[in-house]
Amino acid sequence: MNQSANQNEVETLTQGYLEGSLTPSESPRLLALLKEDPARVKLILANLQTDALIKEVVDQSDWVVRTSTAAALSADEILPAILIEEIDFSALSASVETLAQPNLPAPQRWRVPSRRTWLLMAACIAILLSIAFLLLSPLESTPRVASVADAQTTVERAGQTLAASKGMRFASGDVLKTDTNGTAAINFGREQTQIELAANTELKILDWKKSKRFELQAGEIKATVARQRWFRAMVVITPQAKVTVLGTEFVLSATTNLTRLEVRKGQVRLMRQSDGKAVQVAAGSYAIAAAGSELAALPITGKVLREVWRHVQGSEVHDLRLQPGFPDRPDELGFLAALETLKETNDTFGVRLRGYLIPDETDDYTFIVSANGAVALWLSEDESPENRVRIAQASAGAQSSEATVRASFNATQRQSAPVRLERGRRYYFEVLYVHGAGQGDPALKVAWTRPGHEAEEIPSECLAPFITERGAKR
16 A cells, blocks of 8 residues: 555544544554554644644644543553554654744745644544543552451551451551461452452552552562553562562562562563662563572473363263363362362362473473373473374273372373473473263372383473463463
8 A cells, every 4th residue: 555545544544533433443543554654643733834723723622632531431442552652752742843833934834724634633632642641641549458368467557557457448658467367458449450468468558649669578469460551560669679560460479588579471570679680570480589599580380270160061071172161261270289180079070281391301201191080181392282282191981099090100091102302491281181970089190201211290390380361362
């Protein structure tokens, strides 16, 4: 598409914006065109003869504010954060300043704009005001106590100790404390951000009006953070580190000697207080800030993701795959330290265990599954779930006791063919296990072996949890 056609498209879409007739696909298209070439916006601005005309348009405050506010209501759906970052606002400002010069030579003067141009100009202003509204306008985000699990949870405020209660509003400088058996949670009104405090945790609320700022004095917090305004990132300070968050899910713990950050979704910046060195920690990784410790993002190991679906109608793996809610809506979700099941409260259920294998040696590995029920194992050639293939399985007819499961790692009918794995690489894996009625106690084990070695349960240090992302295929 040539430049003229693009400019015509900008004008058409801008008129649609003014009339409120843009479709969900046309709104991001308009913003993409303006971001792609700021000169298109300059051409619209260039039709103004003086800064007075700009002021005259902006002074139609009722119309402009109504338009920009209405646009802002849907802006969160049509303005990706990366687009907001990349629009060249400085170039647009420079164009306005140039046009404001009153003594331009005659050949450079512009004709008085038509009504259509006025509409285009006003639409551009409305779009920019919408972006500013999205970036800068505050949410109703006063922190409150969302839940308290123990009567001994307290709030220290101005030298007084108060009992924490659900709905209690915080003031700047408050310290929320949980005891040995207590937990608590903080939320922020309509914003989908929540901070959960584990037992023996002290969290100080420093500020939230400009940006959310906390001090984790001791203990552990788990935070789910909605996307924050640019220049208003959430910050958590510990004795050893400073954590900066725009929107993610993470677990942060602090003692007198070290700070540990574990990121489950998104990305978090961890800066060490002692020397200012920082590291970006992505989903599925952790980092530690401590004296004498290297500051680096490392893969989380020792856990696998466990998802449970209850009341499965059937006893084979394919029955779980037909279960309502599979694969996106499990009845229970958590983490395990090994590839095995936990006791369940009903006889009919299905489990999905998934994560990453990180071999400690390069070799040809054979995998073995053993279960009281039906089980299947998938393995990917890399860390992508889309590349997984089934390599081992056992049907519900091969029932065993838990003791038999532990002793049956050499059952040839449940072995995979040898698979070449490289040391330190991440390989996605997935296990589906179904336990039907009348099959006895649930039991599941997954092991591996390689030439010259006995079969063994996969060590926890060779396992890392699968991290689900919003909108990702599960």
